[in-house]
Amino acid sequence: MGSEQIILIFTGSQHYAPLMADLHHQFSLQKLNTFGIAIKTAWFCRPSSLDSLTAILDRDEIRELPLLVIGEGSNILFTSDFKGVVINPGIKGIEVVEDKGEQLLIRVGAAENWDHWVHQATEKGWYGLENLSLIPGSVGAAPIQNIGAYGVELKESFAWLEAWDLQNKKMVKLDKQACKFGYRSSIFKNESPARYIITHVTFRLNRSPNLVLDYGKVRTAFAEAKGKSPGDLRKVIIQIRNSKLPDPAQFGNGGSFFKNPMVGRAIYNCIRVEHPDVPYYPDKENRVKIPAAWLIEKAGWKGHKVGNVGTWPSQPLVIVNYGGATGQEIYDFSEQIVEDVDRKFGVLLEREVKLI
Ligand SMILES: Cc1cc2nc3c(=O)[nH]c(=O)nc-3n(C[C@H](O)[C@H](O)[C@H](O)COP(=O)(O)OP(=O)(O)OC[C@H]3O[C@@H](n4cnc5c(N)ncnc54)[C@H](O)[C@@H]3O)c2cc1C
Numbered sequence: 001m002g003s004e005q006i007i008l009i010f011t012g013s014q015h016y017a018p019l020m021a022d023l024h025h026q027f028s029l030q031k032l033n034t035f036g037i038a039i040k041t042a043w044f045c046r047p048s049s050l051d052s053l054t055a056i057l058d059r060d061e062i063r064e065l066p067l068l069v070i071g072e073g074s075n076i077l078f079t080s081d082f083k084g085v086v087i088n089p090g091i092k093g094i095e096v097v098e099d100k101g102e103q104l105l106i107r108v109g110a111a112e113n114w115d116h117w118v119h120q121a122t123e124k125g126w127y128g129l130e131n132l133s134l135i136p137g138s139v140g141a142a143p144i145q146n147i148g149a150y151g152v153e154l155k156e157s158f159a160w161l162e163a164w165d166l167q168n169k170k171m172v173k174l175d176k177q178a179c180k181f182g183y184r185s186s187i188f189k190n191e192s193p194a195r196y197i198i199t200h201v202t203f204r205l206n207r208s209p210n211l212v213l214d215y216g217k218v219r220t221a222f223a224e225a226k227g228k229s230p231g232d233l234r235k236v237i238i239q240i241r242n243s244k245l246p247d248p249a250q251f252g253n254g255g256s257f258f259k260n261p262m263v264g265r266a267i268y269n270c271i272r273v274e275h276p277d278v279p280y281y282p283d284k285e286n287r288v289k290i291p292a293a294w295l296i297e298k299a300g301w302k303g304h305k306v307g308n309v310g311t312w313p314s315q316p317l318v319i320v321n322y323g324g325a326t327g328q329e330i331y332d333f334s335e336q337i338v339e340d341v342d343r344k345f346g347v348l349l350e351r352e353v354k355l356i
Pocket of ligand 1: 034068069070071072073074075076089110135136137138139140141142144145146147148149196197198199245246247248253254255256354
């Protein structure tokens with residue numbers, strides 16, 4: 001791995017301000033993707049301030065290259081080496097920017113680990129994020145797909161974010177409306193992929209708890225644990241997640257590989273003829289959400305393995321690298337699932353994981 005230092009010195013100012021960010025050449029991303037795929041990027045840097053970020057982007061050898069922003073790589077599948085520059089924002093910090101007693105606004109740096117932030121908030125008595133405990137990844141990536149779990153989504157506690165706009169070369173502040181959050185979606189996934197580098201996210205949290213228990217087994221597990229507080233709820237969520245999902249440190253994976261598909265009533269009715277027990281969640285537009293895990297299981301892929309790739313036995317929505325698999329092998333495996341589910345149910349699964 002080669003490395004060179006960028007040192008910028010602003011002359012004309014009373015203070016000389018050296019800004020340094022390491023720019024690495026042929027950098028391994030194996031530890032920066034939770035599938036554990038052994039791939040490299042041509043260039044890599046982790047700017048820990050806005051100044052060092054813009055300094056990197058201004059470099060001649062970087063300006064013309066494809067650019068990819070990554071956080072902790074828990075929602076990305078690399079199928080080959082990346083021939084551009086990977087920016088891994090290193091901006092940290094948690095600061096209260098407004099405290100109105102019952103509600104607070106807290107600004108968090110993109111590089112903070114998501115679960116570390118949820119832990120800090122719950123400990124301090126800032127509530128609203130408990131159900132999102134233990135989701136892997138960074139704070140800066142959380143708005144990209146409006147992370148969600150156990151009946152809560154990021155958008156519910158989101159106030160605004162700050163980002164570097166690569167198109168107009170300036171900082172912007174985007175509120176909830178501008179981000180157009182939906183189910184695992186936002187402008188960052190749809191209209192404007194690769195336009196913004198998120199540097200900070202500001203959350204609106206409450207001092208009074210509002211426990212969300214009406215999802216799956218949460219209420220029962222909370223009662224069994226004799227839970228009372230948001231801290232207890234966090235523990236229960238962690239317990240449920242640990243019992244269902246593989247730990248990426250042991251079994252490389254990217255969480256749910258596919259989104260839960262929304263289908264029209266006609267398709268749902270067809271599936272119901274053969275499978276009267278099909279689980280479904282109707283929406284306001286007369287469409288029906290069917291759990292992707294159910295479709296994958298019924299198509300015969302639960303716990304199925306091909307070489308070093310397979311679905312997780314207790315959660316078929318998760319595709320696992322059992323050791324040494326390439327990104328291409330994981331992709332090919334996922335393609336077979338897509339084709340099979342389409343053939344059997346007429347439903348096209350969409351990947352949640354970003355493919356590179
Ligand atoms: C075991 C497991 C369980 C999971 N469970 C859930 C779950 O319950 N709910 C859920 O919603 N997700 C879940 N995920 C997916 C993942 O945790 C989230 O999508 C998370 O937000 C990704 O964070 P990251 O930092 O790893 O992002 P990365 O994987 O590094 O990047 C994801 C996307 O965000 C972009 N990005 C990252 N940082 C920035 C930034 N600062 N500015 C602009 N763009 C950026 C990347 O370009 C990419 O498009 C799970 C993943 C795993 C491995």
